[in-house]
Amino acid sequence: MTLIATPVDALPTQPWRRSTSSRLHNLGYGLISLGAAGIVTLISPLAGPLGFYLVFVVVRIALIVPLVARDSIAARDQIMAVVITAGFVTAFIPWASIVSTVVREGLEAFHSDYLFTDMKTTSATDALGEGGLLHAIVGSTIILVIASLIAIPLGIVAAVYVTEVKGRLTRFVRLMTMSMSGVPSIVAGLFIYSVVAAEFGFSALAGALALAVLMLPTVSRTAEEVLGLVPLELRQASYALGANQVGTTFKVVLPTVRSGLVTASVLGLARVAGETAPLIFTAFYSASFSASLTGGAIGSLPMYVFQNFKVGTAEAITRAWGGAFVLLVFISSLFVIARLLASRSRKKV
Amino acid sequence: MSTSTTTPVSASITTTGATGAQSLASVGLHAWFGKRHVLADINLEFPARSVTGLIGPSGCGKSTYIRMLNRMHEFIDGAAMAGTVLLDGEDIYDPGVDPISIRRKVGMVFQKPNPFPAMSIGENVVAGLKLSGMKVPNKNDVIEDCLTRAGLWKEVKDRLKAAGGSLSGGQQQRLCIARALAITPSVLLMDEPCSALDPASTLRIEETIKELASDMTIVIVTHNMQQAARVSDYCAFFLADEHPGLIVENDRTEVIFTNPRDPRTLDYVSGRFG
Numbered sequence: 266m267t268l269i270a271t272p273v274d275a276l277p278t279q280p281w282r283r284s285t286s287s288r289l290h291n292l293g294y295g296l297i298s299l300g301a302a303g304i305v306t307l308i309s310p311l312a313g314p315l316g317f318y319l320v321f322v323v324v325r326i327a328l329i330v331p332l333v334a335r336d337s338i339a340a341r342d343q344i345m346a347v348v349i350t351a352g353f354v355t356a357f358i359p360w361a362s363i364v365s366t367v368v369r370e371g372l373e374a375f376h377s378d379y380l381f382t383d384m385k386t387t388s389a390t391d392a393l394g395e396g397g398l399l400h401a402i403v404g405s406t407i408i409l410v411i412a413s414l415i416a417i418p419l420g421i422v423a424a425v426y427v428t429e430v431k432g433r434l435t436r437f438v439r440l441m442t443m444s445m446s447g448v449p450s451i452v453a454g455l456f457i458y459s460v461v462a463a464e465f466g467f468s469a470l471a472g473a474l475a476l477a478v479l480m481l482p483t484v485s486r487t488a489e490e491v492l493g494l495v496p497l498e499l500r501q502a503s504y505a506l507g508a509n510q511v512g513t514t515f516k517v518v519l520p521t522v523r524s525g526l527v528t529a530s531v532l533g534l535a536r537v538a539g540e541t542a543p544l545i546f547t548a549f550y551s552a553s554f555s556a557s558l559t560g561g562a563i564g565s566l567p568m569y570v571f572q573n574f575k576v577g578t579a580e581a582i583t584r585a586w587g588g589a590f591v592l593l594v595f596i597s598s599l600f601v602i603a604r605l606l607a608s609r610s611r612k613k614v
Numbered sequence: 615m616s617t618s619t620t621t622p623v624s625a626s627i628t629t630t631g632a633t634g635a636q637s638l639a640s641v642g643l644h645a646w647f648g649k650r651h652v653l654a655d656i657n658l659e660f661p662a663r664s665v666t667g668l669i670g671p672s673g674c675g676k677s678t679y680i681r682m683l684n685r686m687h688e689f690i691d692g693a694a695m696a697g698t699v700l701l702d703g704e705d706i707y708d709p710g711v712d713p714i715s716i717r718r719k720v721g722m723v724f725q726k727p728n729p730f731p732a733m734s735i736g737e738n739v740v741a742g743l744k745l746s747g748m749k750v751p752n753k754n755d756v757i758e759d760c761l762t763r764a765g766l767w768k769e770v771k772d773r774l775k776a777a778g779g780s781l782s783g784g785q786q787q788r789l790c791i792a793r794a795l796a797i798t799p800s801v802l803l804m805d806e807p808c809s810a811l812d813p814a815s816t817l818r819i820e821e822t823i824k825e826l827a828s829d830m831t832i833v834i835v836t837h838n839m840q841q842a843a844r845v846s847d848y849c850a851f852f853l854a855d856e857h858p859g860l861i862v863e864n865d866r867t868e869v870i871f872t873n874p875r876d877p878r879t880l881d882y883v884s885g886r887f888g
C-alpha cells in the first residue's frame with residue numbers, strides 16, 4: 266500500500282482563473298450595455314461617441330446593482346473594477362486622440378523628399394509636393410545635443426553636490442533648482458536673448474543655452490531623487506574599503522543608478538524638446554538648411570510648426586501638422602534610444 | 615576588573631608579525647550620538663592573530679564600538695567620542711592620521727551583505743583596490759586568491775562576470791569577505807556577518823574566519839552564542855542596562871562560557887537573560 270498516491274497523469278491547471286461561465290456572463294453584460302448605449306444615443310439628445318461611452322459605463326455599472334443584495338462585497342468589487350477600467354480608458358482618450366490626429370493630418374504633408382529638403386525655395390502657397398523639413402530636423406538635433414551637453418553634466422553635478430558632497434550651499438542649490446523649475450520657458454528665452462542673442466545675434470548656440478536653462482532643474486531634481494535611492498550601506502561599504510569620496514561617488518554611487526540618471530536626462534530632454542517660446546528670441550527660425558552653431562538663425566521642429574501655422578495658408582497649415590508629426594516621432598525615438606542605452610549599460614545581469 | 619585599563623585578555627601584545635596581522639586596543643573609549651551617551655569606558659585589547667567575539671543584547675553598543683575601530687563612527691551625524699583606539703600602539707584618532715589609511719588596514723564586513731550592484735563578482739573583489747586608485751596588474755590572481763580564502767571560489771569561478779547581486783545571500787556575504795580581504799587588511803571587523811544567513815552558509819563563514827585568523831586579527835559581533843563559542847579565542851560581554859553601554863566582563867572564551875565571574879554573563883550566555 267502506498268502512503269502517498271502519485272498522480273502520474275496529472276495535468277497542469279489554473280484553478281484560480283476565472284471560469285468560462287463567469288467570462289460569458291461578463292461578455293453578456295458588456296453586449297447588453299453596448300446595445301443600451303446604442304439605443305440611447307439614437308433616440309436621445311445624448312449623441313456622439315462621448316455620449317455612447319458615458320451611457321455604456323453607466324449601464325454596465327447599473328447591471329451589477331442587482332448583485333448588491335446577494336453578495337455586496339463581490340458587487341462592490343465588480344463596480345470598482347468597471348470604474349477603474351473606465352478611468353483608465355478616459356485618461357487614454359485624449360492621448361489616443363492627439364496621436365491619431367497628428368498622424369492623420371501630418372501624413373498629408375509627406376512626400377518622397379519631405380525629410381530631405383528645406384524650405385529655402387518654397388513659399389507658403391507652393392504645392393505640398395515641394396519643400397521639406399530637413400533644416401528643422403538638423404537644427405533641432407543640434408540645439409538639443411548642445412543643450413544636453415550643457416544641462417546633463419551640470420544637472421548631475423548639482424545633484425551630486427546636494428546628495429553626496431552636502432556642502433555648505435546644499436540648501437541654496439536645492440532652493441535654486443526648485444525655483445528654476447518654475448521659470449516660464451519664455452522667460453528663459455528672454456534671459457538668453459538679453460545676455461547672448463542681443464549681442465551676438467540669433468544662433469543655434471543661443472537656442473541651446475535657453476533650452477539648457479530649462480533642462481537643468483529637471484535633470485538635477487530627478488538625479489537628486491535617484492541618487493537618494495542609493496542605500497547608505499553601499500556608500501559605507503565603499504568607505505570601509507578605504508575609498509575616498511571621489512571614488513565612492515564615481516565608481517560606486519553613480520554606476521549603481523546609471524539607468525536612473527538616463528531617465529533623469531530623458532525627462533530633461535522631454536521637458537524641452539518641444540519648446541517653442543525660448544527659441545523665438547534665441548535660435549529664431551530659418552527656412553534654409555544650416556548646421557552651424559553660431560551662424561545666425563537656424564530652423565527647428567517646433568519653430569517650423571509655429572512659423573507655418575502663423576502663415577496660415579492651407580498648405581502651410583498642413584506642413585505645420587507634418588512638422589508636429591515629425592516632432593512626435595523625433596521625441597519618441599529619443600526615448601527609445603535612451604532606454605536602449607540604459608538597458609545596454611546594465612549588461613552583466 | 616571588567617572595565618579597568620589593564621585587561622586580562624592577553625598575556626602579551628603581539629607586534630606586527632611577518633604575516634601582517636596587527637594588534638588593536640581601545641583605551642577608555644566613549645561614544646555619543648548627540649547628547650546620548652551610548653558607550654562608556656571601553657577597554658579591550660585584541661592581540662594579533664586572535665579572534666574576539668563581542669556579545670550582548672541588541673542596542674548595547676557593540677556595532678557602535680566596532681565601527682569606532684575603523685573610523686566609521688564619524689559618518690553618523692551627531693556622533694562624538696572620547697578615548698583612544700590603538701592600532702599597533704598608534705592612535706588612529708590622532709588628528710594627523712588619514713582615516714582612509716586606517717580603513718585600508720582595518721577592514722569591515724557588514725551585517726547585511728552589500729556587494730556593489732553595478733559591478734560583477736570579479737570587479738566586486740578588486741573594488742577596494744580600484745576605489746583607492748591602485749593598479750591591479752595581477753587582477754585574476756587576486757580575485758582567485760581572495761575568493762578561495764573566503765570559501766567562494768569553487769562556486770563562482772565559472773561566472774566571475776555575473777552581477778554580484780545574482781548570488782545567494784550566503785554567497786554575497788562571502789563575496790563581501792573576499793572584497794574585504796583584497797585590500798590585505800591586518801584587522802578584520804565583522805558586524806554580525808551571519809545574522810542573515812542559513813546554517814550551511816554560517817558554517818562556511820566560520821571556517822573562513824578560523825582560516826583567516828592565522829594571519830589577521832578578527833573582531834566579530836555576534837548574537838549567536840554557539841558561534842561565539844566556536845570561533846572566538848576571547849569574548850567580551852557588553853551590556854546597557856541603563857545608558858550607556860559598558861563591558862560587564864571579558865576573558866578567554868572558555869572562561870566566559872564555563873566560569874564567568876559576573877552572574878549576568880552566566881545568565882546571558884546560558885540564555886536565561888531578561
